[in-house]
Amino acid sequence: MRNMLRFMVVSALAVLLSLSAAVAQTPEASVLNVTEPLDVGGTILQPGTYTIRVLPSFADRNKIQVTSPDLNTVYATVLTVPHPLEPGEEVPATTFVYYPAGEGTPRALRTWFAPRPDASQGGHDIVYDETRAKQLARATNSRVVSYTTGTAMADLDRTELHVVTPEATVETYTYVAPMTSASPAATTMESTTAPVQIAQATETRSTSVEMPETASNLPLIGLLGLLSLAGAFAIRRFRAE
Numbered sequence: 195m196r197n198m199l200r201f202m203v204v205s206a207l208a209v210l211l212s213l214s215a216a217v218a219q220t221p222e223a224s225v226l227n228v229t230e231p232l233d234v235g236g237t238i239l240q241p242g243t244y245t246i247r248v249l250p251s252f253a254d255r256n257k258i259q260v261t262s263p264d265l266n267t268v269y270a271t272v273l274t275v276p277h278p279l280e281p282g283e284e285v286p287a288t289t290f291v292y293y294p295a296g297e298g299t300p301r302a303l304r305t306w307f308a309p310r311p312d313a314s315q316g317g318h319d320i321v322y323d324e325t326r327a328k329q330l331a332r333a334t335n336s337r338v339v340s341y342t343t344g345t346a347m348a349d350l351d352r353t354e355l356h357v358v359t360p361e362a363t364v365e366t367y368t369y370v371a372p373m374t375s376a377s378p379a380a381t382t383m384e385s386t387t388a389p390v391q392i393a394q395a396t397e398t399r400s401t402s403v404e405m406p407e408t409a410s411n412l413p414l415i416g417l418l419g420l421l422s423l424a425g426a427f428a429i430r431r432f433r434a435e
Contacts, residue, residue: 222308223247233302235272254369273350277317278370296333327358335360
């Protein structure tokens with residue numbers, strides 16, 4: 195009986211900690227205003243207003259989702275890697291940085307700096323399939339993170355990433371932990387900052403979007419009550435013995 199009570203208390207505490215972490219996690223989201231066809235990780239968005247938000251996955255990469263403003267329609271789910279800040283580089287306010295349009299190809303989203311730079315680790319660099327990455331690298335004389343063309347979306351969390359150079363060579367992508375010392379700034383970032391040096395890149399500023407309240411404190415309150423009752427019962431039981 196004593197072992198069962200101990201197990202109940204430990205289990206309740208573990209659930210409480212897990213639930214607290216889930217409630218505390220707030221997704222990053224912004225309004226994305228598109229005025230001309232835009233390539234986001236291989237999906238071409240038509241002019242309109244969208245919501246872009248983070249879907250956390252592995253520590254060294256995330257997926258982002260582009261949806262309708264009401265979140266009911268998903269237009270794209272694409273892979274990103276953290277944008278590592280260079281020494282002295284400041285995190286701008288919510289900003290989108292683009293690769294310029296090429297001959298017969300639309301401009302492409304390069305980096306998204308979400309409203310919470312502390313959570314986004316400096317920004318999200320969009321990852322493209324190798325074929326598209328080679329086009330972008332050649333057109334902008336830049337290095338573009340890529341994955342093997344034809345890789346299924348379900349495998350992107352674990353697939354090996356590469357860096358395509360302007361010379362069309364393919365190198366292994368090495369994750370670089372983002373710097374956390376930079377503070378948010380109201381000014382936009384210069385288009386020549388690392389990790390990708392881009393000529394003629396353009397930027398636009400966006401407003402953040404309020405995500406719907408999907409979590410409540412009631413489960414936490416209830417679980418705390420359960421934990422307190424279990425603890426009180428355990429103490430009384432031990433005293434009785």
